[in-house]
Amino acid sequence: MKVIISHENLDFDGLASMVACSKLHPDARLFFSGKLNDYVKQFFNLYKNSLSINHANQVDLDEIEELIIVDVSTPNRIGKFKELVDKNIKITIFDHHIQGDNVIDCENKIIKPYGACTTILVQEIISKEISLTSFEATLLAIGIYADTNCLTFNGTIDKDAEAVAFLLSQGANIQIVSQYVQASLEYEQNQLLNELLMKCQEINIKGNEVVIAVSTYDHFIGGLGSIAHRIMDIKRCDGVFLIVKMDKNCYVVGRSGSDNLNIPYILTPFNGGGHERAASATVKEADPLDLKNQLIESLKERVNPQLTAGEMMSHPVKTVYEHMKIQEVNKIMLRYGHTGMPVLEGDQMIGIISRTDVDKAIIHGLGHAPVKGFMTKNVKTINPSTTLKEMNLLLTRNNIGRLPVVEDNQLIGIVTRTDVLKIMYGAGSPYWYKETYEKSLKSYNFKKELAQLPMDIHTMFQQVGQLGDTMGNDVFIVGGFVRDFLLGEENQDLDFVVEGDGIAFAQALNEIIQGRLTIHEKFGTATIQLPDKRTLDVVTARREYYEYPAAMPQVEKSSIWSDLFRRDFTINAMAIQLNKSKFGQLIDYFGGIQDLEDKNIRVLYNLSFVEDPTRIFRAIRFSTRLNFNIEDETKTFIHEAIKDGMLDRLSAERLREEILNTILEKNIQENILSLDRFKVLEIIHPKLQASQANVEKLQTLKETINYFRTYESRPDEIEVVLIVLMHLLSDLNEHDLVESLNKLIANKGNYSKIKETLENRKIIYEQLKQEDLNSYDLYQLLNQFSLESIIYYYNDCDHSYVKHYLLFYVLKLKEIHVEISGEDLIKLGIKPGPIFRIVLERVLEEKVKGNIYRREEEIQFAQQLYRSLKGEKNA
Numbered sequence: 001m002k003v004i005i006s007h008e009n010l011d012f013d014g015l016a017s018m019v020a021c022s023k024l025h026p027d028a029r030l031f032f033s034g035k036l037n038d039y040v041k042q043f044f045n046l047y048k049n050s051l052s053i054n055h056a057n058q059v060d061l062d063e064i065e066e067l068i069i070v071d072v073s074t075p076n077r078i079g080k081f082k083e084l085v086d087k088n089i090k091i092t093i094f095d096h097h098i099q100g101d102n103v104i105d106c107e108n109k110i111i112k113p114y115g116a117c118t119t120i121l122v123q124e125i126i127s128k129e130i131s132l133t134s135f136e137a138t139l140l141a142i143g144i145y146a147d148t149n150c151l152t153f154n155g156t157i158d159k160d161a162e163a164v165a166f167l168l169s170q171g172a173n174i175q176i177v178s179q180y181v182q183a184s185l186e187y188e189q190n191q192l193l194n195e196l197l198m199k200c201q202e203i204n205i206k207g208n209e210v211v212i213a214v215s216t217y218d219h220f221i222g223g224l225g226s227i228a229h230r231i232m233d234i235k236r237c238d239g240v241f242l243i244v245k246m247d248k249n250c251y252v253v254g255r256s257g258s259d260n261l262n263i264p265y266i267l268t269p270f271n272g273g274g275h276e277r278a279a280s281a282t283v284k285e286a287d288p289l290d291l292k293n294q295l296i297e298s299l300k301e302r303v304n305p306q307l308t309a310g311e312m313m314s315h316p317v318k319t320v321y322e323h324m325k326i327q328e329v330n331k332i333m334l335r336y337g338h339t340g341m342p343v344l345e346g347d348q349m350i351g352i353i354s355r356t357d358v359d360k361a362i363i364h365g366l367g368h369a370p371v372k373g374f375m376t377k378n379v380k381t382i383n384p385s386t387t388l389k390e391m392n393l394l395l396t397r398n399n400i401g402r403l404p405v406v407e408d409n410q411l412i413g414i415v416t417r418t419d420v421l422k423i424m425y426g427a428g429s430p431y432w433y434k435e436t437y438e439k440s441l442k443s444y445n446f447k448k449e450l451a452q453l454p455m456d457i458h459t460m461f462q463q464v465g466q467l468g469d470t471m472g473n474d475v476f477i478v479g480g481f482v483r484d485f486l487l488g489e490e491n492q493d494l495d496f497v498v499e500g501d502g503i504a505f506a507q508a509l510n511e512i513i514q515g516r517l518t519i520h521e522k523f524g525t526a527t528i529q530l531p532d533k534r535t536l537d538v539v540t541a542r543r544e545y546y547e548y549p550a551a552m553p554q555v556e557k558s559s560i561w562s563d564l565f566r567r568d569f570t571i572n573a574m575a576i577q578l579n580k581s582k583f584g585q586l587i588d589y590f591g592g593i594q595d596l597e598d599k600n601i602r603v604l605y606n607l608s609f610v611e612d613p614t615r616i617f618r619a620i621r622f623s624t625r626l627n628f629n630i631e632d633e634t635k636t637f638i639h640e641a642i643k644d645g646m647l648d649r650l651s652a653e654r655l656r657e658e659i660l661n662t663i664l665e666k667n668i669q670e671n672i673l674s675l676d677r678f679k680v681l682e683i684i685h686p687k688l689q690a691s692q693a694n695v696e697k698l699q700t701l702k703e704t705i706n707y708f709r710t711y712e713s714r715p716d717e718i719e720v721v722l723i724v725l726m727h728l729l730s731d732l733n734e735h736d737l738v739e740s741l742n743k744l745i746a747n748k749g750n751y752s753k754i755k756e757t758l759e760n761r762k763i764i765y766e767q768l769k770q771e772d773l774n775s776y777d778l779y780q781l782l783n784q785f786s787l788e789s790i791i792y793y794y795n796d797c798d799h800s801y802v803k804h805y806l807l808f809y810v811l812k813l814k815e816i817h818v819e820i821s822g823e824d825l826i827k828l829g830i831k832p833g834p835i836f837r838i839v840l841e842r843v844l845e846e847k848v849k850g851n852i853y854r855r856e857e858e859i860q861f862a863q864q865l866y867r868s869l870k871g872e873k874n875a
Contacts, residue, residue, distance in 0.1 A: 001063045002027055005056075007072035007273075008034025008079050009282065012180065013116050015040055016143020017070035017094065019051070020121035023130050028068060031059055033079035038222025043142075043180060050135055056080050066090040071117040073109070074102045076271055094120050097264070097273060113597075115156035118143035122163035134171035141172040145181045149229075155275055185230075189223045193230060196242060200235065205299045207306025207387050208260050209237040212295065214288045216245040225280065228255040239263075241295055243288045250283045250291055260304040269298050307423065309391060310384030313405045313413030319344050320353065320371055327367035330358050340402050342411055343375045349404060349411045351375030381406045382415070391420055444593065446485075446576060447584030453485075457494075460513070464496060465578035467509055473500035476560055476575035476587060478539075483571050486596055487626070495537045497563050497575065502526065502540030509538065539563070561589055568615045569622065569634075570595045570602045595631075602631040609641035613650055616641065617658040620674040624667040630674075638678055647683055656744060659684070663728075664721050669698040672728060685740040687732060694727050697796055701727070704795040711811055712787065719788055722750055726757055726792040734759065757789040764793060768802040775813060776848045782809045790814075818844050819855040820862060828863050839865055 004021050006014035010032060018030050030053040036044060044051060056079055067084050073095040075082040085091070091106040096117045112120050118140050125132070132140070144164055148156040151164070168174070185193060196213040203210050211231065224242055232240040238258040244251050252270050254263040256277040263279040264272055270291070272281030283291060319342045320329050333341065339355040353375040361367065361374050380394055382403045391403060395417050405413035451458060461477065468475035476497045484491035498505045503519055506526035510517040515528040515536070524540035541563040564573040564587070575587040586593065595602050601623050609615050616638050623630050630638070641647075647655060659680070665671050675681050676690035705718060712718065729740055737758060745751040767773070767781055782790060787810070794806045818840055825836055839862050846852045852861050 001029060001059075002066040002068070003059065003064050003081075004028045004030045004068045004070065005033045005078060005081050006070050007077040009280075010034070010036045010040050011071075011146065012040055012043070012139075013118055013143045013147035014071040015044070016116075016118040016140045017121055018053070019136060020118055020125060020140055020143075021068055021070050021094065023132065023136070024121065024124055024128070025068060028066075029054070029059075031056055031081075033077075033081055038186075039180060041222075043139075047135070047139075064089065066092075068092045068094070069104070070094045070121070071096070072273070073097065073104055073111070074271075074273055075104055076102065077273060096120060097275065102271070112159075113155070113157070115148035115151070115153060115160040116144040116146075116163075118147070119160045119163040122166060123159060126163075126166055132167070132170040134173060137167040137170035137172035138176050141167040141174075141177045142180050145177055150181060153275070154277060185223065185226065188221050189227060192217070192221055192224075192244070193227045196227065196244075197231060197234065200231065202235070202237065203296070203299075205303045206260075207389070208239065208258060208303055210239045210241065210261070210299060210303075211235050211237045212241045212243070212292060214243045214292050216288060218247065220246045224251055224253045225255070225278065228253045232257060241266075243291050243295065245286075245288045248285060250286045250288050252281045252283065252291060252295070254279055260306065262302070262304075266295075266298050266302050268302070269294055307388040308384060309382050309386040309403070309405045309413070309415050312388075312419060312423065313384075313415050314419075315405075315413035317342060317404070317411055317414045319349075319411070321345070322350060322370065322372040322375075324371050325367065326358055326361045326369055326371060326374065329353060329371050330362060330367070333358060340416075342379075342404055342414065343371055344411075348409070349379065349381075349406070351377045352379050352402065352404070354401065379404060383407055384412070388420065388423065391415055395420060444586040444588070445584045446586060449485075450576070450584050460494075461578050462583070463512055464509065465580055465583055467505065467512065468498070468579050469581075471500065471505060471508065473498050473505060474560065475499070475505070475578050477578060478564065478575040479567070479572055482574045482576055482586075483592070483596070485576075486574075486593060492534055493537075494534070495539065496578075497539050497541050497560060499541045499560055502538050506538035509536075560587060564589060565604060567604065568608065568612075568618055570600075570604060571622070571626075571628075573604060599626070599628040600631045601626075601628050601634060603634045603637055609637050610644070610646055613641060613646040614654065614658050616647070616678065616680070617662045620671060620678070621662050621665045623674065624665055624670045642679055642683075647680065652743065653746070655683075656746065659744065660721055663724050668701065668724055669695050672698065672724075681728075684743050685732070685736055687736050688729070688740055690728070691731055694730060697727050698724065701795050704791060708787070708791050708794070708810060711807075717787075718791070719750070722753060722786075722788040723792045723795070726754055726788070727796065729754065730758055730761070730796070753786050753789060757785060757792060760785075761793070761796070765797055765799065765802055768797075768805045769799055771801070773805060775808075775850070776845045778805055778809055779813045779816070779848045782806070782813075787814075813848060816844075816848055818847065818858060820858045824859060825862060825866075828859070828866065830862075830866050835866070835869065838869070 002025060004018050004025065006018050015036075022028060022030055032053060032055050034056070044053070061080065061083055064084060067081065067089060069078060069091065071094070072078060073093050075085045085104055090108070091104065092108040092110075093104060093106060094110045094117060096112055096114045096119070110120060114120055122140060122144075141164055144160055144167075145151070148160055151161055192215065195215055199213045199215060200211050201213065203212065213231070221244075224244060228240045228242050231242070232255050239254065239256040239261040242251075242253045252267060252272065254267060254272070256263050259276075262276050264274050264276065267279050267281045270281035270283050272279050274280055318332070318336050318338060320332060322343055322345050329341070333339070333355060341353055342349045343351040343353050351372070353371050357374045357376075361369060380398055380400060380403060382391060382394065382405055384405060384407055386405075394400070394403060400417070402414055402416045404411055405415060450461060453461075464475055464477075477494065478497045479495045480493050481491045481495065502524050503521065503526050506517060506519070506528060510528050513528065513530065515530045517526060517528050519526045526538045528536040528538065530536065541560050560575060564575060567573040570590045570592040572592070573590050574592040577583065577585040577587060590604055591602075601619050603609065603615070603619070619630055619634065619638060622628060650658070659675070662671050662675060672690045673695060681688045681690065701723065705720060705723070709718065725744060729737055732740060737755065741751050741755060745754065764781065790806055790810060794803055797803065820840075820843065822832065822836055825839060826832065830836070830839065842865055843852070843858050843862055846861055847858065852858060
């Protein structure tokens with residue numbers, strides 16, 4: 001027997017998941033593993049005739065051969081079915097909760113971080129094109145809405161909304177959904193809510209405001225989670241914990257409004273489970289006051305402290321001195337992208353100068369004046385222990401933009417208003433500011449996964465880490481390798497970053513691995529070529545700044561943070577530490593792993609495309625290569641950079657290289673559409689655009705090229721970029737075509753191939769539409785064109801005769817050539833002159849027509865032809 005179950009005290013997500021799973025496994029029977037919460041019980045009692053679900057006491061465990069578990073993955077929450085976990089039966093789990101230590105060990109686990117477990121199963125239903133009844137769609141929608149608070153909880157993702165949209169298309173009744181999701185409290189629940197409000201105790205745990213309430217009832221009352229939500233709304237606190245003894249069991253429910261309170265983690269002593277911000281536990285035969293004391297101890301141990309200035313400040317601080325001139329300060333601000341800087345007298349801070357102050361001074365012709373005359377002197381400062389809430393109050397009450405961090409009268413860091421806002425709200429910002437400094441966020445270690453790499457790479461990583469320990473350097477593998485490693489893709493490009501002297505490190509490493517070392521002193525980098533031809537790059541951790549837009553970067557030594565911050569996108573700005581004590585530790589200051597999960601291409605800072613416009617092309621290439629989206633704000637930065645003429649600052653050669661590289665990336669038509677959407681094609685020529693007809697042709701190009709490769713003797717020599725450009729430029733007139741080619745093509749041969757192919761297109765099509773075209777006429781018509789031109793014509797034209805003749809030419813005629821030469825003709829007694837051309841052309845014609853095949857036949861025909869021509873002349 002195949003059985004589907006969920007957790008005890010079943011909620012709507014569990015019930016909906018069971019029903020959804022039964023659509024995928026129609027041969028399975030459904031069983032409750034324990035109690036139903038009140039709202040689910042009301043729903044089930046009303047619709048029990050439509051729901052074929054039995055209670056656990058109605059099944060013999062010995063008859064079960066396969067068990068499917070939904071919305072739970074721990075054995076302690078599935079009632080009597082726990083006995084099956086250690087038996088030799090097939091077990092499958094569908095769940096969306098955080099995985100703790102006590103997880104059922106089975107081969108088939110589908111665990112996805114969706115807002116609701118129902119979503120996972122609905123996505124499966126969509127992929128298998130299974131239809132639902134209106135009732136089923138309604139129940140499944142209730143499950144998703146109930147577990148995501150109508151798609152408003154933090155854990156909600158786009159897949160949840162997609163699932164709801166599908167369910168609505170299947171006839172989900174939104175009025176019924178609303179009835180159960182937004183159900184009002186019943187009389188007893190209101191009584192319990194009021195009692196718990198009276199008993200609320202507010203405590204401060206490491207800067208987090210937490211409310212705890214304890215009560216006792218002689219019978220069970222459902223809806224404790226909804227009551228906790230209401231108390232949190234009323235108290236406006238960071239978290240709520242309710243401990244209520246009902247009959248013989250104690251029910252512990254937690255709700256959180258802060259990332260600092262991970263509810264399942266806090267409820268670990270009670271074997272609790274759930275989401276990061278909503279979880280519960282059931283403890284049998286316990287004293288609620290004892291549980292309260294245990295809970296407080298757990299909170300002290302497991303709650304993350306409020307973020308402080310010492311954790312989030314930028315340091316070291318770039319400063320200026322009181323005697324410096326305004327124009328000098330202006331250059332420094334431009335170099336480092338700062339909008340305000342502390343002003344020092346000696347080593348003491350005496351003021352703050354802002355970007356606005358500097359701009360105004362320059363406008364009034366005071367660039368030569370010392371900065372001291374324009375700085376703000378009454379500076380609000382903070383210390384390293386100042387909390388995030390306190391910083392926010394200082395910034396808003398005093399309408400200031402930055403807070404210097406001072407300890408022992410020394411400036412040690414700075415926190416800006418942007419830092420605070422992005423940590424607190426993060427809307428439309430690189431939320432990585434939060435991950436940059438907040439040590440309380442989830443830490444990732446991939447030590448076990450690194451051990452699964454090929455032995456030579458894993459061994460090398462260990463050697464690099466051990467050398468770093470010996471030399472006192474932190475060392476990291478960075479960039480594309482880390483990105484592809486997290487995506488499960490192979491990448492042999494190994495880039496190491498060393499916090500210290502990268503060249504000295506590379507020299508020491510090369511002594512171990514015995515490669516060929518090349519040093520680039522100017523940039524603090526080195527490469528080591530291994531005997532197997534692989535190349536390792538070793539880089540000194542550095543920061544880059546740009547003197548002006550599109551300039552080459554200037555380099556300074558710095559930290560791993562600065563080294564990663566100089567990179568293009570968050571997904572390429574991650575590192576894995578290799579030192580022994582932290583081997584496998586992911587360094588992700590900028591939210592790269594989240595962007596990998598969300599499939600986003602996100603730029604690190606606003607002026608990135610201004611400083612290096614080639615990143616525009618890299619954004620497009622990564623987007624299509626990885627099938628990722630370019631994040632909305634990043635799109636805006638691209639549009640602004642192009643509108644401001646940043647691409648015009650690139651050299652013609654660099655622009656050409658980037659465009660052609662982008663065109664040739666995976667999914668050619670999408671790359672070209674992206675270039676068109678960002679108006680890059682207009683930079684080549686104002687009339688150049690990706691027309692719908694040409695894009696449709698490009699969609700079939702890969703298949704056409706592969707088709708011709710099967711018949712071509714040198715398939716690797718096909719220059720795909722030429723065919724793509726032929727399609728892209730095909731709508732331009734002769735003058736516009738020449739102007740575009742001048743910008744796109746430097747090679748004269750390729751320039752001519754494209755130009756002649758497009759200029760002769762109409763003539764070729766007209767000739768090839770003839771029904772009685774003989775093979776030699778066909779040969780003469782097409783032999784002047786490259787294989788790329790032939791493939792272009794075949795892919796571009798839909799006429800059957802044209803396609804037939806083009807393919808026939810490649811299959812039968814293209815490789816035909818005359819084997820004899822002028823030397824052979826001389827041996828035949830033919831004197832050099834115009835007769836040579838006549839004879840060789842006639843030999844070729846006969847060979848193309850299939851009248852002769854071998855070299856001997858060519859010689860024989862040439863001899864006979866010469867005699868004939870000589871006879872005609874003598875006659």
